[in-house]
Amino acid sequence: MFSIAAHGHVNPSLEVIRELVARGHRVTYAIPPAFAEKVAATGAEPRLWNSTLPTDDEPEKWGTELIDNIEPFLADARQALPQLIAAYEGDEPDLVLSDITAYPARVLAHRWGVPQVQLSPNLVAWEGYEEEVGRPMFEPLKQTPRGKAYYDTFGEWLTENGLDLSVDDFSGRPDRSLVLIPKVLQPNADRVDESVYSFVGACQGDRGEQGVWHRPAGAEQVLLVSLGSTFTKEPGFYRECVKAFGDLPGWHVVLQIGKFVDPAELGEVPGNVEVHSWVPQLAVLRQADAFITHAGAGGSQEGLATGTPMVAVPQAVDQFGNADMLQGLGVARHVPKAEATADTLRAAVLDLVGDPEVARRLAEIRADMAGEGGTKRAADLIEAELAATAAREG
Numbered sequence: 001m002f003s004i005a006a007h008g009h010v011n012p013s014l015e016v017i018r019e020l021v022a023r024g025h026r027v028t029y030a031i032p033p034a035f036a037e038k039v040a041a042t043g044a045e046p047r048l049w050n051s052t053l054p055t056d057d058e059p060e061k062w063g064t065e066l067i068d069n070i071e072p073f074l075a076d077a078r079q080a081l082p083q084l085i086a087a088y089e090g091d092e093p094d095l096v097l098s099d100i101t102a103y104p105a106r107v108l109a110h111r112w113g114v115p116q117v118q119l120s121p122n123l124v125a126w127e128g129y130e131e132e133v134g135r136p137m138f139e140p141l142k143q144t145p146r147g148k149a150y151y152d153t154f155g156e157w158l159t160e161n162g163l164d165l166s167v168d169d170f171s172g173r174p175d176r177s178l179v180l181i182p183k184v185l186q187p188n189a190d191r192v193d194e195s196v197y198s199f200v201g202a203c204q205g206d207r208g209e210q211g212v213w214h215r216p217a218g219a220e221q222v223l224l225v226s227l228g229s230t231f232t233k234e235p236g237f238y239r240e241c242v243k244a245f246g247d248l249p250g251w252h253v254v255l256q257i258g259k260f261v262d263p264a265e266l267g268e269v270p271g272n273v274e275v276h277s278w279v280p281q282l283a284v285l286r287q288a289d290a291f292i293t294h295a296g297a298g299g300s301q302e303g304l305a306t307g308t309p310m311v312a313v314p315q316a317v318d319q320f321g322n323a324d325m326l327q328g329l330g331v332a333r334h335v336p337k338a339e340a341t342a343d344t345l346r347a348a349v350l351d352l353v354g355d356p357e358v359a360r361r362l363a364e365i366r367a368d369m370a371g372e373g374g375t376k377r378a379a380d381l382i383e384a385e386l387a388a389t390a391a392r393e394g
Contacts, residue, residue, distance in 0.1 A: 002102035005032040007229045009099045012121035012180045015203040018042040019379040049083040077103035107161045118174040122297040126191040182369045201372030202301045210280040215287045220250035224284045227294040231315035232258025235265040244342035246270035290349045295322040307362040309352035330361045
């Protein structure tokens, strides 16, 4: 397994890796040192390499333009590949698993002549994606000096490593992919090629190692507020949440503020609001009545899996699309960051919690998700790829 040092890319794969180890497979997991302990807890062997990507502690280094977001992945892949070739010399695997960001994985699978299965933690391409999304987004970039240099460098790197693929096909069209999100979060799901992409849904596990959370006695309603692990430097937003729900009769608030905000920046916090830099999110959601979220892929599917109404306040990247999908499903409200005032947030939460149709839709989606198979189906499909390879070689 190959991934980068980011919670949103490592966490979705962990239960799948744990299941493969439990089934008797030897699994190595190529990962930067910051995530070695988390990977080792699955029973996999961390295979360490050093990354140049910005970490969760420095989100501002990702810049503000599309080219700022994609250049670092190519630069990191080019410097990582020699490290990974050396790390696996004489110990080549039978199958490569990879996160969508792990560009060296596809190169290595080609080099070793073994199959590759991508584990996608978010939406995938559908038939017509290039015309509807890809070209409008990337064609203007290709006309700029930085964009042209990026594509030229990427293409040369692929050619040097013996891959006869375009940059767009290499990065966006895997041979085989397991999609670790519920199908209801996939745009244009009816146009996704399911001979390539298999939706296995959430692979969450019990997360017992993350700790527990107990609902306070007397709490009639529990609200979780979390913007995830990266784009959390939002003290003004947290103050609006405290203003909206502080001392609201019957409500108890679990407020996760991340590592970049000092609790003192929130001002006076009422007794019904508990403030943490981190919480065991799934444990809280299993007991929560509402969730104010940034609508990351992980949080979105955890909200759906626990049947929790959501107010989505997206901060970056795919979160805007996820927020629209959740709202379209009838289980959430998309509140733009600029409109996330105390009055708006409170009204949205109270409307959702009080709407029986929202509860009905959540129950329906939760039942559908349970039928997608999750971790065990993902492991079954990976084993099927191994078996098919063995049969071809036999």
